[in-house]
Amino acid sequence: MNSFPRFKSSLSLKDDISFLTKILVCDFQNFSLKSQATKVLKEKFCREVFFVSSFRIGLDIVLKTLNLKKQSFIAVSPINIPDVVNAILINDQKPFFYDLDLNDHIIHEDELQKLKENNVNVLIITYLSGLKPKEEKLQRIHKFCKENNIILVEDITQGYGIEFGGFNFGSLGRFSIGSTSTTKFLCSTYGGIILCDESDKEVVNSLVQNLLINSPSRLIYFYKHFYFLLINLVTSGFLFKCLMFPLLKRSKNSKNQKPKLQHLFDKIDVFNDEFLAQPRKKFPKSFYFNLNNWAFSFMMKSLKNMNAVIDGRRIMAQKLISEIREDLLSDVPLSLKDFNSSYYHFPFRYQGKSQIELREILLRVNIDSVGYGLNYCPEEIIFKEYKRNLPNAKKIKFETIFLPISEKYNADDVTRIIKGINEAFK
Secondary structure (H helix, E strand, O other): OOOEOOOOOOOOHHHHHHHHHHHHHOOOOOOOOHHHHHHHHHHHHOOEEEEEOOHHHHHHHHHHHHOOOOOOEEEEOOEEOHHHHHHHHHOOOEEEEOOEOOOOOOEOHHHHHHHHHOOEEEEEEEOHHHOOOOHHHHHHHHHHHHHOOOEEEEEOOOOOOOOOOOOOOOOOOOEEEEEOOOOOOOOOOOOEEEEEOHHHHHHHHHHHHHHOOEOOOHHHHHHHHHHHHHHHHHOOHHHHHHHHHHHHHHOHHHOOOOOHHHHHHHHHOOOOOOOOOOOOOOOOHHHOEOOOHHHHHHHHHHHHHHHHHHHHHHHHHHHHHHHOOHHHHOOOOHHHHOOOOOOOOOEEOOOOOOHHHHHHHHHOOOEOOEOOOOEEHHHOHHHHHHOOOOHHHHHHHHOOEEOOOOOOOOHHHHHHHHHHHHHHOO
């Protein structure tokens, strides 16, 4: 019987091996492709583009650009990497966690008035799972921010490829920041981008030039890419069916424990996001580095493949929505039915069951699954003073898993996945 992994890399195994080999032999001090990459992305996003070493460093630079009064409130999604909150605290600001909308996983509109009441200065909206919010909602958020002198920033990391009719993706905020780390549709293994308008270009450029003074580490890139090459390998059909899936079923009661191999790579990973959030007084100097030609080549490869990857996922999403039993889709985000979403994930909730319960149900029909690996930051001990009651966000974090979705699945695979889901919840 076929089995299906929680994740399939969009990169072919051949390309994965090729790029890993290039890490060993290429000149890691060559940055000549930066101007070409900047031009290509500037044409795509219709904004000024700056490359950074990670999302958190991009946010750090944006907050320094804004030069806010000390202890200003920055509104942020509660489902996030801890270093997003750390970037806010490092810059002597305070996080304000907002509740999410179950239908699109971005800020709930009822929270907007609370931003005003709490004197929030910056709102960061995050496009989780590549879900497309209604354009009218985003326009209302944009209008609210403008009327109340709230600076709007977009986290576009999981949203690359979302298509809007009335405006370009990543153009609503004064700034947009995206990670280009491994598995993202726009990918450079490590890295990130900042998008802004001409008016902020000079300040951002100055900060990027002054802060990103280090060269990337060949060893760090090799370890990171090698780890995801292994994932690509073991999630391929034969190896996953014969080796990995039996191991996953044996360890199904281990809950959120990481495999030993992942623990090893976590220790090596310069930007590892710990399950237990760590406080920071500042980011290490090693976090601030420039992207080189290897990273730009990898990024351009992912950009070239992006439309085909997203189109394939949209086709599969339409099939899932049309053929999974209607009662099983009663709790999924309505945005899943807008096929201009990019489907970084396909979030699934059902009858208030926990993430662990849902995972065990799907394992019985040979489907592996996982939910948001991002932390629920309000419940991290180091951020406890900023905790708020956010019922929708907790449901999204703890009651959501992702159904398999990949452009690599053929028609028979999709049919088997749908059949398995329908049978699992009888």
